[in-house]
Amino acid sequence: MGYLAAKVGKVPNFEIAYGYSFEKVCLYAQSRGIGTVMLAASLSRAAFEKAMALKDGEVMPVASPVGYPAEKKSIRESLMRKGLKADDRKPFDQLFFEGDFSQPLPQADPYAKALEMARWAPSAGNAQPWRAVVDGDSVHFYEAKSMKDSPLGDIQKVDVGIALAHFDMTLEEEGVKGTYGFSDPGIPAPENTHYIVTFRRA
Numbered sequence: 199m200g201y202l203a204a205k206v207g208k209v210p211n212f213e214i215a216y217g218y219s220f221e222k223v224c225l226y227a228q229s230r231g232i233g234t235v236m237l238a239a240s241l242s243r244a245a246f247e248k249a250m251a252l253k254d255g256e257v258m259p260v261a262s263p264v265g266y267p268a269e270k271k272s273i274r275e276s277l278m279r280k281g282l283k284a285d286d287r288k289p290f291d292q293l294f295f296e297g298d299f300s301q302p303l304p305q306a307d308p309y310a311k312a313l314e315m316a317r318w319a320p321s322a323g324n325a326q327p328w329r330a331v332v333d334g335d336s337v338h339f340y341e342a343k344s345m346k347d348s349p350l351g352d353i354q355k356v357d358v359g360i361a362l363a364h365f366d367m368t369l370e371e372e373g374v375k376g377t378y379g380f381s382d383p384g385i386p387a388p389e390n391t392h393y394i395v396t397f398r399r400a
């Protein structure tokens with residue numbers, strides 16, 4: 199077993215870019231039969247940061263073990279997974295909306311498959327902080343923030359970046375082209391839910 203780690207400069211939205219990129223590496227490993235799991239809390243952070251030679255203004259939000267998955271889970275892992283409901287995800291209609299946050303997105307929407315793939319993304323504490331409002335050709339992504347920021351930044355933005363990787367890779371597979379940009383549509387959002395980014399079909 200080895201470890202995969204990456205550091206990043208604290209530029210605006212670094213967490214989103216970091217989650218997006220790190221997840222793509224994890225999915226590639228997975229495609230080769232290699233297991234990964236991002237760890238933000240359960241690692242000897244000081245030792246990793248020393249090995250990564252972090253400079254001022256840089257952070258290492260997560261690291262991941264890489265190796266061939268054991269055939270059988272340990273009792274500790276099984277119990278932890280049960281506690282986090284790690285095999286489950288929130289229902290589609292509680293995450294994705296049409297027009298504003300009051301109407302669930304119909305499953306027949308053209309973006310439904312890509313959002314379904316986003317729904318299955320991994321997240322810290324399995325909190326699944328991603329939300330999206332589809333408005334015609336645009337998909338506005340939001341973060342439903344339930345954890346406090348740490349000096350490492352906002353770990354739940356890393357989660358949103360991971361979900362965006364799933365969304366984006368699915369669109370790529372479907373041949374849907376478009377661009378990402380920051381243009382908050384000003385849709386009233388639930389408490390602690392913040393606008394992140396918009397995808398717009400070309």
Ligand SMILES: Cc1cc2nc3c(=O)[nH]c(=O)nc-3n(C[C@H](O)[C@H](O)[C@H](O)COP(=O)(O)O)c2cc1C
Nearest residue numbers: 236237238239240282284320321322323324356357
């Ligand atoms: C950003 C991030 C940080 C995480 N940190 C930890 C951690 O510190 N310890 C841990 O056991 N799991 C950690 N996880 C794994 C999640 O608990 C796991 O992804 C979630 O429960 C869903 O399970 P699954 O990835 O097997 O589908 C983290 C996942 C992400 C995306």
